[in-house]
Amino acid sequence: MRRPGRTLMTALFGGLALGVVMALLPAGAHAAATVPAVPDDFRWGVATSGYQSEGSAPASNWSRYDDGMEPYLNSVDFLNRYREDIANAASLGVDTFRFGVEWARVEPEPGVIDPAALAFYDDVVAEIRSHGMTPMITLSHWVHPAWFADQGAWANPGAVDRFLAYAELIVPRYAGDGTTWITFNEPVIYLQHELLDSDNPLPALALAPQVINAHNRTYDLIHRTDPDALVSSNAAYIPGVQPALDVLFLHQMKLDFIGLDYYYGVALDNYTASAALTGKFWEVKPAPEGFYNALKSYHARFPGKPIWIIENGMATDNGKPRADGYTRSQHLQDHLYWMQRAMAEGVPVIGYNYWSITDNYEWGSYRPRFGLWTVDVVTDPTLTRRPTDGVATYTDVIARGGVPADYVPVAPPGLCNIDNLLGSCAQPLLSGLLGGGTASTDVLGLQTLAGGASGGGLLGGLFKKSR
Missing domain, CATH: 3.20.20.80 (Glycosidases)
Incomplete structure (x- = not known):
């Protein structure tokens, strides 16, 4: 089992790297997911x-x-x-x-x-x-x-x-x-x-x-x-x-x-x-x-x-x-x-x-x-x-x-939305790279760490408590 601290650092650096790449991508790459009619x-x-x-x-x-x-x-x-x-x-x-x-x-x-x-x-x-x-x-x-x-x-x-x-x-x-x-x-x-x-x-x-x-x-x-x-x-x-x-x-x-x-x-x-x-x-x-x-x-x-x-x-x-x-x-x-x-x-x-x-x-x-x-x-x-x-x-x-x-x-997604910090850093990019839909793989543990869109995970909780 990997140490929690190491997993956390991996996720943080991975999220930063993904964020940098995301900022450099053209707008179309940020949100490639297809959407059904209402x-x-x-x-x-x-x-x-x-x-x-x-x-x-x-x-x-x-x-x-x-x-x-x-x-x-x-x-x-x-x-x-x-x-x-x-x-x-x-x-x-x-x-x-x-x-x-x-x-x-x-x-x-x-x-x-x-x-x-x-x-x-x-x-x-x-x-x-x-x-x-x-x-x-x-x-x-x-x-x-x-x-x-x-x-x-x-x-x-x-x-x-x-x-x-x-x-x-x-x-x-x-x-x-x-x-x-x-x-x-x-x-x-x-x-x-x-x-x-x-x-x-x-x-x-x-x-x-x-x-x-x-x-x-x-x-x-x-x-x-x-x-x-x-x-x-x-x-x-x-x-x-x-x-x-x-x-x-x-x-x-x-x-x-x-x-x-x-x-x-x-x-x-x-x-x-x-x-x-x-x-x-x-x-x-x-x-x-x-x-x-x-x-x-x-x-x-x-x-x-x-x-x-x-x-x-x-x-x-x-x-x-x-x-x-x-x-x-x-x-x-x-x-x-x-x-x-x-x-x-x-x-x-x-x-x-x-x-x-x-x-x-x-x-x-x-x-x-x-x-x-x-x-x-x-x-x-x-x-x-x-x-x-x-x-x-x-x-x-x-x-x-x-x-x-x-x-x-x-409008491309912003760099790390406050209500879903690491999840929003990774998800738009991953959606584009994976060819549509939302990222189904929790790459680097980012979704778990951020707690999904509700911001209820570890970092989401720490961030909100520190405000």
Whole structure:
């Protein structure tokens, strides 16, 4: 038997050597695995949110936070142009349209319900269904009424009951016929904003039990109303720390599926995700292979739970071409390739939503553009929807059932993804050298050492504990 220390050193040096060679290979050699089409019942969708797109925003926590930021104006005026946006979505061939019901619009004062707001959302749901799509409804997308904020928001002991009263109004109104529900959008980021942007002195983690309780009670409400409904709360994937965050949130929540938002990865040669902290999302170098690692990680940590990609997309700077030349079309196809590859390896992904159907107010700025249709809110009073190259591409991949089997990603994998260090150093190279598929041989013990895509092996554990 070889000494463990010697095995470890062999693996380390082998991994470094493989990493160097991988960096020198042309892009096509990094990911030669063929991928099958998605199943016929796979759900394709687009996403948007209330405050970011509706315009005519009622008083809320965010109407206060955006003081001092770029003026909100009237956003992309989904409030009056929803028919156009829903028709555009239907033209892609999607079957799911995600939107948010704005609590602040429905209940502008405590106990006061605005019938015009309900009529608007009635029309939105009817329009979605008239185009052969089903709604995915978000009940809370970081925004709550100003009066709720004045009462202390989630620091108030009565907050859960107040949210449930709102949910009891909305859920029976739109439940059934396949409606899918997201209770809280990205609760970790939501509470982080509440901590940083409000006067609430309580740490975000102290507020977490309230939001988790509200989610679980809303989950029960939805299932009493529609036993067949699918309900979740989507997680914004944060490289390196997501498993710990999920212990605090998702593991405490009742979920019918894992809702995943994936935008960024971190690797030894890609630290650009830090640009997102300053709002310069267009400076983030995409990491499509990190999407694969995230999916594998969730499958390992939540076995038996299907996964739905609730958000995935890419920012440009005011609609200009990216400095790296990477297009929305390429970004979309590269991510779908890695999704299909994970699915081929047994990860039960059941749906994918593109973020977003149009550009919108990106929480303080119109400069980051994520839309399939771009809209110049600041300079174009007509708010014309102009298709990006992503429109034709998304239409094509939906019709095909994904990217072609022989698709080769434009963006090569980063050098050692933080969520799967040595495994991601070796696997893309080995896949190319072995002529397709994932490496079935644990060369040099790298997969065992790294713990596979879940990062649960020896080095994965040591790395995470040392952070």
